[in-house]
Amino acid sequence: MGNCLCKDTQDELEPYSNRNHNAQIGNTVIPIANDTVAAGDAATASPTFRFPASANVDRLVLETLGVIGTLVDNEQEPPPAMLKLHAIADKEDGWIQVVSSMVNVIPMSDPLGPSVITLLLDDCPLPSKDSVLRLSQMFQLSQKFGNKVQTTATQQRNICVVLGCIADKLAGPSSIAILSDATLGYLVSNLRKDVDPYVVLFSLIGLEKFAQTSENKITIKKRLLAEKGNPLLELEKWVDSSHYIQRQVGFCARWCLDNLFLMEGRKYSHDTVDTTGINVMLNTKDVSEYLKISPNGLEARCDAYSFESVRCTHQVHSGIWYYETLIITPGVMQIGWATKDSTFLNHEGYGIGDDEFSLAYDGCRRLIWHNARSEAQHDRPCWKAGDIVGCLLDLVKMEIIFSINGFPLKPCTQVFKTARSGFFAAASFMSFQQCLFNFGNVPFKFPPTDRKYQKFNDHANLTAEDKVVLPRHIYLDQLRKLSVREDSCTLCFDQKATVRLLPCDHRGFCQTCSRQLIECPMCRATIKEVVPDNT
Amino acid sequence: MCWDALDLWRQGLIMADLPRRIIKETQRLMQEPVPGISAVPDDANARYFHVIVTGPEDSPFEGGLFKLELFLPEDYPMSAPKVRFITKIYHPNIDRLGRICLDILKDKWSPALQIRTVLLSIQALLSAPNPDDPLANDVAELWKINEGEAIRNAKEWTRRYAMDN
Numbered sequence: 001m002g003n004c005l006c007k008d009t010q011d012e013l014e015p016y017s018n019r020n021h022n023a024q025i026g027n028t029v030i031p032i033a034n035d036t037v038a039a040g041d042a043a044t045a046s047p048t049f050r051f052p053a054s055a056n057v058d059r060l061v062l063e064t065l066g067v068i069g070t071l072v073d074n075e076q077e078p079p080p081a082m083l084k085l086h087a088i089a090d091k092e093d094g095w096i097q098v099v100s101s102m103v104n105v106i107p108m109s110d111p112l113g114p115s116v117i118t119l120l121l122d123d124c125p126l127p128s129k130d131s132v133l134r135l136s137q138m139f140q141l142s143q144k145f146g147n148k149v150q151t152t153a154t155q156q157r158n159i160c161v162v163l164g165c166i167a168d169k170l171a172g173p174s175s176i177a178i179l180s181d182a183t184l185g186y187l188v189s190n191l192r193k194d195v196d197p198y199v200v201l202f203s204l205i206g207l208e209k210f211a212q213t214s215e216n217k218i219t220i221k222k223r224l225l226a227e228k229g230n231p232l233l234e235l236e237k238w239v240d241s242s243h244y245i246q247r248q249v250g251f252c253a254r255w256c257l258d259n260l261f262l263m264e265g266r267k268y269s270h271d272t273v274d275t276t277g278i279n280v281m282l283n284t285k286d287v288s289e290y291l292k293i294s295p296n297g298l299e300a301r302c303d304a305y306s307f308e309s310v311r312c313t314h315q316v317h318s319g320i321w322y323y324e325t326l327i328i329t330p331g332v333m334q335i336g337w338a339t340k341d342s343t344f345l346n347h348e349g350y351g352i353g354d355d356e357f358s359l360a361y362d363g364c365r366r367l368i369w370h371n372a373r374s375e376a377q378h379d380r381p382c383w384k385a386g387d388i389v390g391c392l393l394d395l396v397k398m399e400i401i402f403s404i405n406g407f408p409l410k411p412c413t414q415v416f417k418t419a420r421s422g423f424f425a426a427a428s429f430m431s432f433q434q435c436l437f438n439f440g441n442v443p444f445k446f447p448p449t450d451r452k453y454q455k456f457n458d459h460a461n462l463t464a465e466d467k468v469v470l471p472r473h474i475y476l477d478q479l480r481k482l483s484v485r486e487d488s489c490t491l492c493f494d495q496k497a498t499v500r501l502l503p504c505d506h507r508g509f510c511q512t513c514s515r516q517l518i519e520c521p522m523c524r525a526t527i528k529e530v531v532p533d534n535t
Numbered sequence: 536m537c538w539d540a541l542d543l544w545r546q547g548l549i550m551a552d553l554p555r556r557i558i559k560e561t562q563r564l565m566q567e568p569v570p571g572i573s574a575v576p577d578d579a580n581a582r583y584f585h586v587i588v589t590g591p592e593d594s595p596f597e598g599g600l601f602k603l604e605l606f607l608p609e610d611y612p613m614s615a616p617k618v619r620f621i622t623k624i625y626h627p628n629i630d631r632l633g634r635i636c637l638d639i640l641k642d643k644w645s646p647a648l649q650i651r652t653v654l655l656s657i658q659a660l661l662s663a664p665n666p667d668d669p670l671a672n673d674v675a676e677l678w679k680i681n682e683g684e685a686i687r688n689a690k691e692w693t694r695r696y697a698m699d700n
Binding site for chain 1: 577579621622647
């Protein structure tokens with residue numbers, strides 16, 4: 001499960017006054033004077049700069065980071081540390097403290113670091129514009145003093161994650177206000193190959209989040225074009241890199257160039273990609289809305305704050321099947337098998353392995369998932385970038401066996417109680433996670449040796465049209481251009497209006513819609529009869 | 536009562552073929568926008584709209600720009616859109632999570648209603664708060680016993696949270 005925390009906690013349902021009351025009792029919030037930042041600064045020659053925060057808040061942030069990986073149930077109470085942080089962040093000063101702490105103490109190496117920043121911010125109250133401006137001033141200050149007091153790459157990465165998250169939450173006028181020249185300059189100046197690739201990655205994602213507000217999108221695009229050679233073009237060259245952080249940068253740069261910051265003269269990737277020999281892809285019509293899919297249909301990435309899922313294009317009903325995924329990011333993904341009946345409730349944090357029609361392995365938390373329940377698999381270490389996860393589906397013996405770099409986990413059978421055929425390869429992704437699928441178009445790294453298996457790629461077919469992974473804005477444009485006939489049903493506009501409702505006599509509806517009605521949509525009169533409309 | 540709106544709201548949608556009804560409404564919203572209301576579909580999700588409603592004149596919300604999110608569920612228009620305030624607002628029928636208590640979003644929904652009619656109703660709710668059918672209980676309570684203070688609070692919140700530009 002994707003850890004959608006605190007959506008339904010009692011705390012959130014309390015009225016305003018109670019909530020503030022709690023915050024006062026439960027925590028000591030030391031208000032930050034406006035000048036603390038300046039005081040902490042250039043005069044003291046401390047080697048690394050720290051944004052003002054309290055040790056108490058630092059500890060709570062680290063505590064949350066520590067336990068988040070153990071949270072496996074969406075119904076579970078969020079950890080107390082997280083609730084305390086939410087209460088602190090309920091006040092504007094507290095919010096700034098929480099954010100500063102996160103920037104200071106979330107380490108680069110923790111695979112869940114950026115996700116925890118977004119999870120925490122996601123359930124904090126929205127900051128006022130003033131707080132955000134104060135925060136960005138702080139960030140800019142750190143930059144101004146950049147030569148004297150060093151912010152670490154980790155802090156910079158965290159700042160970028162925070163900026164992206166705020167841009168996403170405050171999409172609209174506030175997002176425009178936050179994207180000042182300095183902020184934009186900072187993010188764009190990070191888009192260089194000699195900057196720490198993690199900082200590059202989250203600067204790019206930050207820009208993407210700001211670009212959700214169209215005015216920002218134009219501003220960013222102008223700025224990128226004003227640079228000497230669009231930096232994205234250079235970063236895009238990393239898309240096939242075997243350095244896995246650079247590879248993520250390449251993926252995101254290319255996605256931005258295809259979807260957000262289009263450049264005149266650059267061809268869309270879907271027009272230039274070579275898909276010869278690829279007969280199975282991730283299905284662009286069977287995916288939750290924010291997952292990014294590469295132009296060859298084999299690599300997927302999530303930068304949204306929801307738990308995004310996808311199925312492949314090929315379904316299997318019998319026999320023994322195997323595919324592999326190359327882990328690019330070591331965070332939470334649930335990779336495995338699902339039937340058509342498995343639903344993607346991305347905003348609720350449910351994905352593959354979270355219903356009775358799917359089963360998945362999460363090598364970050366080392367859990368096998370089925371029906372939203374997990375079973376620990378601690379005999380292998382946590383997965384890391386570069387690992388190969390093998391997914392074997394045996395519909396003869398009725399078992400699923402996952403393997404890490406060729407080491408098999410114990411067979412799973414739970415899913416076969418409800419589903420015995422009709423499986424797709426499927427996976428879910430938490431924020432900032434990415435992996436590459438191999439359905440057999442290139443040789444497997446760790447093919448099963450104990451049984452004869454089949455590859456999707458040998459048995460499937462895709463038309464040239466189905467192989468095109470269209471950027472979503474083009475796809476939506478095509479849909480919006482569809483015209484609608486005048487005599488259409490006034491409810492669905494899909495079918496012709498053919499019926500009349502009795503006794504009220506209202507017309508303009510089709511058979512399909514009228515069958516779903518109890519009352520007339522126009523006058524709310526109870527429908528006694530639906531008759532053909534011959535007038 | 537309006538307790539389950541947020542849960543429903545969080546149910547995501549899979550990109551499938553978009554119904555013509557949604558395409559048609561989107562086209563019309565773009566071509567003939569409603570005065571005081573902007574509703575823009577998300578670049579990545581045609582069922583998700585970024586909405587801005589201006590506070591009605593002669594209401595405590597005057598001068599404010601209120602951000603909302605609107606989502607069309609799978610069986611829209613047979614069921615109502617999910618709408619939520621993102622900007623904080625002091626209003627007896629809107630709670631701190633932005634959930635709105637409005638009959639046409641619940642049992643009085645009709646598939647003949649549209650995105651534009653829903654947003655107009657929400658704008659009307661800002662002009663005419665109804666403390667007798669409350670969602671934010673403490674706000675409604677104050678609205679009933681001391682309307683003057685409640686209105687001052689509403690103005691203050693509008694100034695603090697809804698005046699960005």
